[in-house]
Amino acid sequence: MITSSEAGALTDERIAELRKQFPILENSTYLYNCSQGALSNAVQRGMQEYAESWRTSAAPWDEWMLKYDAIRAEFARFINADPDEIAILTSASAGINPVANALRFDGRNKVVMGEFEFPTMGQIWLAQQARGADVHFLPSQGHRIPTEAYAKAIDEKTMIVPLTHVSFVNGFRSDVAAVTRLAHQHGALVFLDGYQDCGTRPLDIKALGVDFFVTGTLKYLLGPPGIAFLYVRRGLSETLTPPITSWLAQREAFSFNPKSLDPAPNARRFEGGSPPIPSIYAALPALQLLRDIGLANVAAQIKTLAAAFIAGARDLGIEIKTPLDSQGPLVVLRTNDPGALVAKLTTRRIVVSARLDGVRFAFHFYNTMDDVDQALKALKDNINLMVRS
Numbered sequence: 001m002i003t004s005s006e007a008g009a010l011t012d013e014r015i016a017e018l019r020k021q022f023p024i025l026e027n028s029t030y031l032y033n034c035s036q037g038a039l040s041n042a043v044q045r046g047m048q049e050y051a052e053s054w055r056t057s058a059a060p061w062d063e064w065m066l067k068y069d070a071i072r073a074e075f076a077r078f079i080n081a082d083p084d085e086i087a088i089l090t091s092a093s094a095g096i097n098p099v100a101n102a103l104r105f106d107g108r109n110k111v112v113m114g115e116f117e118f119p120t121m122g123q124i125w126l127a128q129q130a131r132g133a134d135v136h137f138l139p140s141q142g143h144r145i146p147t148e149a150y151a152k153a154i155d156e157k158t159m160i161v162p163l164t165h166v167s168f169v170n171g172f173r174s175d176v177a178a179v180t181r182l183a184h185q186h187g188a189l190v191f192l193d194g195y196q197d198c199g200t201r202p203l204d205i206k207a208l209g210v211d212f213f214v215t216g217t218l219k220y221l222l223g224p225p226g227i228a229f230l231y232v233r234r235g236l237s238e239t240l241t242p243p244i245t246s247w248l249a250q251r252e253a254f255s256f257n258p259k260s261l262d263p264a265p266n267a268r269r270f271e272g273g274s275p276p277i278p279s280i281y282a283a284l285p286a287l288q289l290l291r292d293i294g295l296a297n298v299a300a301q302i303k304t305l306a307a308a309f310i311a312g313a314r315d316l317g318i319e320i321k322t323p324l325d326s327q328g329p330l331v332v333l334r335t336n337d338p339g340a341l342v343a344k345l346t347t348r349r350i351v352v353s354a355r356l357d358g359v360r361f362a363f364h365f366y367n368t369m370d371d372v373d374q375a376l377k378a379l380k381d382n383i384n385l386m387v388r389s
Contacts (some may be wrong), residue, residue, distance in 0.1 A: 006377050010297045010365060012076035018293070018350060019366050024351075029371045032351040034168065037222035042285035047224075050281035063279045072285045075229050078287060079198070079213070084266035085237075087230040090276050092195055095214040096124045096162075097272045098242035099191065105132035106187070108159040114138045114145035114168035114174075121193055132220040133159070140367070143170050146168060147178045158188040163210075166196040169324035169355055171330035173197075180209045195219060197289060201299035202328045205231055213234075218366060220329060222290065223283030226276045232267040235254050246273040254350035298365040301331045305363040305372055312376040319389040321358045332358040334387040335378070339383045348378050359385070 019025045030038050053063050070196045076083045089095045111125045125135050138149045161183045166173050180190045191212040199220030205213055215230035217223025223271045251262045263269035264378045309331055319334040335341045338354035345352055353360050
């Protein structure tokens, strides 16, 4: 787990220096982090390093497997896990699917999740209905899924509780510790989706106590698409045998024995084949950059910006879909024409994204109070497109 003790505080001067590493910030107000983090020079150098290794190395796969091991260790440190609890994947879906298909729904068959989950989470578990899963969606109440709703729904027949850390729809932050306690009291597993949170604050996965955790690099981890990570709590991997496997998921992957099926005794058994080497080269510098900055510093900057933006939106009388106690990187404002509002902001070089009736403003450490001011000014000038509170 990376904290501010590993890096100096984010002063205005330090942020100004860091912003120089992200060329798009020179002429854009970049609030698109919930969809794709900004490209840094470090990540671009990583992509160039991959191309150079491919062009010049006498044995590129020997080099590439060292990077494969390095990013596993780097991400494990990032969330306070051990490397053998981490699987390297190509997407969150590639992490959820092998777990879902390894579970048996012949005794416990209930799957409980809130309606704010990302579609892939809901759809993967709905696909398990053919294998006996009984999927229950908890409805939202006032832009949140109350912990009490989980308390009523989780019972002795519950197999697993998929749970979003921060919802992509409105920025609602789940009470992970409370839901995990409820699930474990009934013998159920918890699968946490951290895609909209990981990279914005310190994360101790052991303290949260979840059984599975999945995230990817393309949002707040500031990396490319094509790489994700699955954490599997120690001791749990050996109890699950995914019916979909690969050569690299085996205990002795480099024995090259097609007549042997012997899954690795750790999270690697959930991997899906040759690793995404180009994305690994690009993502590793992004993780190292965040480590150098310190995630507590990142969280403090995000909190300051999000609070100022929420206060400004309230002053303008705009309806805020994000619960005010869900402190985090994503603030969602309700609009009566998402497409038109995004287009208006785009003309001002303000980069945002829309989902349903909300426009999403997502902050990171490289954003500034000037970005907040620019966004609020644009909203004021287009107040006719906003739903008023």
